[in-house]
Amino acid sequence: MSIPKLESYTLPAVDELPENKVQWVFEPARAALLIHDMQNYFLNFWGSDSPLIRQVVENIARLRAQCKALGIPVFYTAQPNQQSDEDRALLNDMWGPGLNRHPDQQQITDALAADDQDIVLTKWRYSAFHRSDLEQRLQTMGRNQLLITGVYAHIGCLTTATDAFMRNIKPFMVADALADFSREEHLMALTYTAGRSGKVVTTEDLMLLPESxxxxxxxxxxxxxxxxxxxxxxxxxxxxxxxxxxxxxxxxxxxxxxxxxxxxxxxxxxxxxxxxxxxxxxxx
Known part of the structure; x- marks a missing residue:
């Protein structure tokens, strides 16, 4: 019932990425970054030294640094470590008690820890918009593009991208700043997004400025x-x-x-x- 033990895999290469149906242009003045569920609990299913997670964390950190330099707001999602049965509802049927059994693993991984300027949203369901004020915050900030990174690509990240699309917010799925249960499910999430609800990009596509x-x-x-x-x-x-x-x-x-x-x-x-x-x- 719980998340299975996960194995590392090679991130999709540029020539494996699906063709995008839309040609949206990344606009820093209209964008926000979402670092989705990068909590120790979810990362620990790959073990303590996963090359996949090292690469994904590195890519997210690069994006976060550029967003800070460009004044792009940074959002995080994180599930609470105590969730009632009423709060979890059908998640219990699908995944069991989740973080309730491992409250000590609730923190976002140290390499991506939020600072005082970042906004951490409490996560209740697959979509980051569910029971949060993410949409209202984006509207207030004049932002209608959402750069999506984190885990898991085919579950929360994909659902958030689709939900954003239905709210007229343009989702950009950052292919090499995501991780998933498997390479196949990772590619499935990218394929669905590219053809139905958003644009698939790479970290390098979004790095407008050289870092040194x-x-x-x-x-x-x-x-x-x-x-x-x-x-x-x-x-x-x-x-x-x-x-x-x-x-x-x-x-x-x-x-x-x-x-x-x-x-x-x-x-x-x-x-x-x-x-x-x-x-x-x-x-x-």
């Missing part, structure tokens, strides 16, 4: 036509960076920093110059 100067440099080097590598203070245009690629970068980064445009990148066309723009050290 070295990451910025690694992003730029493949775009240069010259085989020689520039120093961080050298002009990238002299190394074959063309205007089309620069415009593409400007369009991506402008979603996070509206003041950054093609002209700003052209005027500061070096690794140092762009890193200063992205980190807010100089104005565009």
């Amino acid at each position: 100067k070295s990451a910025l440099r690694a992003m730029i080097l493949p775009l240069l036509e010259d085989d020689d590598e520039p120093e961080d203070d050298e002009n990238l245009i002299d190394y074959g960076l063309d205007s089309v690629r620069m415009m593409a970068l400007a369009a991506r980064w402008r979603m996070a920093h509206p003041e950054i445009d093609f002209v700003a990148l052209a005027k500061n066309a070096s690794v140092d110059g762009w890193w200063s723009l992205l980190s807010g050290e100089v104005k565009a």
Whole structure:
């Protein structure tokens, strides 16, 4: 009756992801992040050192850090460690008493612990919207996109995505920031979302900004036509960076920093110059 012992699996690769029926664009000013049920109780079914959970936690942490930097609100769901039979109702029939038997495992995993600015919602059913004010909070904040991460992909995460869709909130299921009972069920959740209720994306799709100067440099080097590598203070245009690629970068980064445009990148066309723009050290 309880959740079974779970085994790690390889996260779906980009070329395995289902084709999206919608082409929604991630808008940081309209988005919120949901970290769904990443409580020790649910993670412990994979054991204490699961490579799957390590990767998922790492990806969620990256997204959370970027959301913090961009002013995107972060929500968590967490079941309480004491739930009456009336509260659990049919969950008892399907899963047994759940956290009631393991109240010491109620906490969200330390690597993703919420801070004072985050909003932790009490979770009562599969959907994060059930018996919570999530919808009202999103409306008040002017947010109509929900980035969904956590466990389990084909149960609470999928139900929340479908519920969001029915409330005119655009769900983005982050394929490599989810975990599930099995790879097959994980892919099933992604396939249903992509074709019926939302958009499937990867962590990298949502990482609008490089996380360090070295990451910025690694992003730029493949775009240069010259085989020689520039120093961080050298002009990238002299190394074959063309205007089309620069415009593409400007369009991506402008979603996070509206003041950054093609002209700003052209005027500061070096690794140092762009890193200063992205980190807010100089104005565009």
